[in-house]
Amino acid sequence: MRAVDIIEKKKHAESLSKEEIEFIISGYTKDEIPDYQMSAFLMTIYFNGMNEDEIAYLTESFVNSGDQVDLSPIKGIKVDKHSTGGVGDKISLIVLPLVAGAGVPVAKMSGRGLGHTGGTIDKLESIEGFRTELTSEEFINNVNKYKMAIVGQTANLTPADKKIYALRDVTSTIDSIPLIASSIMSKKIASGADAIVLDVKMGSGAFMKTIEEAEKLAKTMVGIGKNLNRNTVAVITNMDQPLGNQVGNSNEVKEAIKVLAGNGSEDETTIALTIASHMCVLGGAFDDFDTAYKSLKETIDSGKAIEKLKELILIQGGNPEVVDNPDLLPGAKNSYDVLAEKDGYVFEIDAESVGISAMLLGAGRRTKDDKIDYGAGITLKKKIGDSVKKGETICTLMTNLDEYDDAIERIQKAYVISNEKPKTKPYIYNIIK
Numbered sequence: 082m083r084a085v086d087i088i089e090k091k092k093h094a095e096s097l098s099k100e101e102i103e104f105i106i107s108g109y110t111k112d113e114i115p116d117y118q119m120s121a122f123l124m125t126i127y128f129n130g131m132n133e134d135e136i137a138y139l140t141e142s143f144v145n146s147g148d149q150v151d152l153s154p155i156k157g158i159k160v161d162k163h164s165t166g167g168v169g170d171k172i173s174l175i176v177l178p179l180v181a182g183a184g185v186p187v188a189k190m191s192g193r194g195l196g197h198t199g200g201t202i203d204k205l206e207s208i209e210g211f212r213t214e215l216t217s218e219e220f221i222n223n224v225n226k227y228k229m230a231i232v233g234q235t236a237n238l239t240p241a242d243k244k245i246y247a248l249r250d251v252t253s254t255i256d257s258i259p260l261i262a263s264s265i266m267s268k269k270i271a272s273g274a275d276a277i278v279l280d281v282k283m284g285s286g287a288f289m290k291t292i293e294e295a296e297k298l299a300k301t302m303v304g305i306g307k308n309l310n311r312n313t314v315a316v317i318t319n320m321d322q323p324l325g326n327q328v329g330n331s332n333e334v335k336e337a338i339k340v341l342a343g344n345g346s347e348d349e350t351t352i353a354l355t356i357a358s359h360m361c362v363l364g365g366a367f368d369d370f371d372t373a374y375k376s377l378k379e380t381i382d383s384g385k386a387i388e389k390l391k392e393l394i395l396i397q398g399g400n401p402e403v404v405d406n407p408d409l410l411p412g413a414k415n416s417y418d419v420l421a422e423k424d425g426y427v428f429e430i431d432a433e434s435v436g437i438s439a440m441l442l443g444a445g446r447r448t449k450d451d452k453i454d455y456g457a458g459i460t461l462k463k464k465i466g467d468s469v470k471k472g473e474t475i476c477t478l479m480t481n482l483d484e485y486d487d488a489i490e491r492i493q494k495a496y497v498i499s500n501e502k503p504k505t506k507p508y509i510y511n512i513i514k
């Protein structure tokens with residue numbers, strides 16, 4: 082078999098066999114196929130797409146390129162969730178204790194933030210002492226005993242995807258549905274999930290800008306799940322602006338605490354309960370979505386959900402007192418109020434610019450070796466649709482840096498104030514099963 086013949090076939094939009102896809106992916110991972118041939122291959126996929134079988138083969142090749150986590154010592158159906166990426170997205174922090182509290186095991190591997198998006202692992206590390214590296218034994222034992230554990234992603238998970246993702250980034254082939262879908266699903270499958278709930282973000286702050294694109298990506302990922310025997314549900318959610326009111330690591334932990342304590346923002350509470358309910362149905366804890374939603378809401382109202390978060394923090398070595406006293410979380414010495422320049426309504430908040438501004442304040446990494454300032458972040462005092470008066474605070478920046486004009490400039494551009502009141506959009510657009 083030769084890589085050039087496989088590229089030629091895809092150039093003419095012919096379908097590839099499992100062997101051909103495995104050959105080109107494993108050859109590239111082992112450095113036997115050069116970047117220039119893989120770049121050409123990715124571009125043929127970008128233009129000609131792939132059918133359902135090819136996408137499943139591609140996903141399997143990514144999974145087979147590295148280690149696979151064996152969760153078989155954990156009893157029950159292991160359900161995972163994944164978000165396609167957003168700003169202020171602390172939904173994983175909320176659903177983990179909620180789903181575990183309903184008795185469904187969650188053995189979670191999460192990532193760190195890079196660029197304008199945050200990572201669940203960084204957020205949890207803002208809690209003093211919280212360990213995101215556990216031995217496999219601790220990880221398995223915690224899930225069996227407490228139904229929950231969370232760790233950073235192991236180094237050798239889907240190395241083919243890692244290498245190809247870096248190449249896609251510099252060859253303008255990121256925004257291809259077969260490539261995004263196989264990349265995301267391969268990581269979930271390699272990390273051992275039996276069932277998966279996907280939070281597909283849609284809107285100005287997401288990869289998918291329209292409902293048509295988001296539904297196509299969601300259907301493709303659900304199709305991969307079916308093909309590879311993983312029950313998968315995709316929830317398409319709004320990412321026209323950051324979720325909730327807090328962006329930044331300790332800020333987002335504080336806001337997750339509020340949701341679990343029953344005082345959260347409506348968007349985050351609705352999205353977290355929806356995702357957690359689908360996870361619980363897939364995990365067999367409830368027969369239907371409505372019963373699951375009602376029951377999980379009761380665990381919030383009764384105080385059981387917040388107790389489960391305290392337990393998670395305790396069993397992973399963190400200080401659970403942060404739950405009752407969030408001021409124990411890292412703070413920032415400087416704050417700056419951004420003021421409305423005119424009367425009107427908040428018409429737009431560009432999520433990506435908010436994420437970049439938070440990163441410039443120290444909450445994120447420009448490169449993967451940067452150190453994070455856990456106390457840095459942004460509190461959004463006004464969100465889309467709110468009315469504002471000239472001179473009123475629309476958001477507050479927090480940082481331990483002394484110079485942060487670039488962050489102020491970014492956030493000022495993120496807010497658009499208009500005389501026109503924008504149309505209200507739903508938090509959840511569609512569910513694809």
Ligand code: URA
Pocket residue numbers: 165166246255260261262264265
């Ligand atoms: N997230 C991923 O993991 N892969 C993609 O291709 C896009 C988003």
